[in-house]
Amino acid sequence: MSASSYFAVRIQSVPVDRPLPFDVALLVAGNYVVFKREKDVLTLDRLDSLIQKGLKAFYISEEHRDQYRAFLKQSVQQDTLSADQRGRYIKESAFNHITDLFTQPNVGRLAEDSKGLVEDMVNFISSDISAAVRLMGLSNHDYYTYNHCVNVSVYSISIAKRVVGDDKNLLMTAGLGGLLHDLGKKMVDDKIINKPGKLDESEWAEMKRHPSHGIELLKGVANVSEEAKRVVHEHHEHLDGTGYPRGLTEENISQLSRIAAIADVFDALTTKRSYKEAMTADLALDVMLKMSPGKFDPTIFRYFEKRIPTKQDVEVAKGTDPCAPGFAIKKAG
Ligand SMILES: [Fe+2]
Ligand SMILES: [Fe+2]
Incomplete structure (x- = not known):
């Protein structure tokens, strides 16, 4: 997939301890690698350990932009x-x-x-x-x-x-x-x-x-x-x-x-x-x-x-x- 088909989000802005509404990828040596698939669960402990390792961003496919936006909208409420x-x-x-x-x-x-x-x-x-x-x-x-x-x-x-x-x-x-x-x-x-x-x-x-x-x-x-x-x-x-x-x-x-x-x-x-x-x-x-x-x-x-x-x-x-x-x-x- 081309580089432009992913967008960066801050690592703390994805849901934890419940099924993910979108795939979450990492950027490894210039390539996007899926880290968690839609419906997988990212635990808070795992997220904390990634933060401690200095990870700042996850990447989400453009195809999932609407799901990401809908998730943020719901979360605010x-x-x-x-x-x-x-x-x-x-x-x-x-x-x-x-x-x-x-x-x-x-x-x-x-x-x-x-x-x-x-x-x-x-x-x-x-x-x-x-x-x-x-x-x-x-x-x-x-x-x-x-x-x-x-x-x-x-x-x-x-x-x-x-x-x-x-x-x-x-x-x-x-x-x-x-x-x-x-x-x-x-x-x-x-x-x-x-x-x-x-x-x-x-x-x-x-x-x-x-x-x-x-x-x-x-x-x-x-x-x-x-x-x-x-x-x-x-x-x-x-x-x-x-x-x-x-x-x-x-x-x-x-x-x-x-x-x-x-x-x-x-x-x-x-x-x-x-x-x-x-x-x-x-x-x-x-x-x-x-x-x-x-x-x-x-x-x-x-x-x-x-x-x-x-x-x-x-x-x-x-x-x-x-x-x-x-x-x-x-x-x-
Ligand atoms: Fe201005
Ligand atoms: Fe301005």
């Missing part, structure tokens, strides 16, 4: 699961969904299904205060863009919860906007998205089209509200009008777009890329504080930045954009 396991399944489902959105042609139909998933995320995050932190800890796949979309969704829900309270509809819109915010990157050349160095002028111009591409892709998708679509369109706008694609100013940028803008930059800074290390949350907040005059909504930023500033000496050049490829920051001293 189970009351008997521990919060940790539920979080794992939710994050895995979100990751799968965003992978489909970026790689499959039928974006409209898939985007219609995003709502149910975001509802699971909102319910989970609303269930207890540490849930969002737990979700963030359950990382990470190696595909930056997909992880980033899931992370921005989780951060957006968490920030919205602080800023607007427990309005479920609003939290779902925040989560949905966050999940889909970079969907337009699907239309941008991968070479630009993954470029390790700075973009040249024409590459940057293409990159800056992704919010508009996103809104194009979501045209007519009824389950994604106008407010969520605004997040897709406005998440790179700055209050002072220096953002893109339209250079909107304060009064024309929605509150949820302002929340997503903060979530977006925070995740870009705290994630490792091929060209930079991940920043600590503390340092990221210092950088954002320096960027913030005129860019981020100060009231929302204050909710996000509930900590004592460390006053680390970082130089943030004018026009710094942590979401752009090749981004680097100087730590003084």
Whole structure:
């Protein structure tokens, strides 16, 4: 079978101590070898020993993708699961969904299904205060863009919860906007998205089209509200009008777009890329504080930045954009 007919899943995201709904394979010296067949049982002890040996991924045949997806969906609903396991399944489902959105042609139909998933995320995050932190800890796949979309969704829900309270509809819109915010990157050349160095002028111009591409892709998708679509369109706008694609100013940028803008930059800074290390949350907040005059909504930023500033000496050049490829920051001293 060809290499592309399998997809990787995290080792902890398959069912244990009951019949498997799909075959599970391992990658051995470049070949996929079936480890357990459908209906076989993988015991928790066996799984633990594999984890201890450092195994991170199982591989599932593309033919079984629907069974895997159905299994995750059911699992999230189970009351008997521990919060940790539920979080794992939710994050895995979100990751799968965003992978489909970026790689499959039928974006409209898939985007219609995003709502149910975001509802699971909102319910989970609303269930207890540490849930969002737990979700963030359950990382990470190696595909930056997909992880980033899931992370921005989780951060957006968490920030919205602080800023607007427990309005479920609003939290779902925040989560949905966050999940889909970079969907337009699907239309941008991968070479630009993954470029390790700075973009040249024409590459940057293409990159800056992704919010508009996103809104194009979501045209007519009824389950994604106008407010969520605004997040897709406005998440790179700055209050002072220096953002893109339209250079909107304060009064024309929605509150949820302002929340997503903060979530977006925070995740870009705290994630490792091929060209930079991940920043600590503390340092990221210092950088954002320096960027913030005129860019981020100060009231929302204050909710996000509930900590004592460390006053680390970082130089943030004018026009710094942590979401752009090749981004680097100087730590003084
Ligand atoms: Fe973006
Ligand atoms: Fe983003």
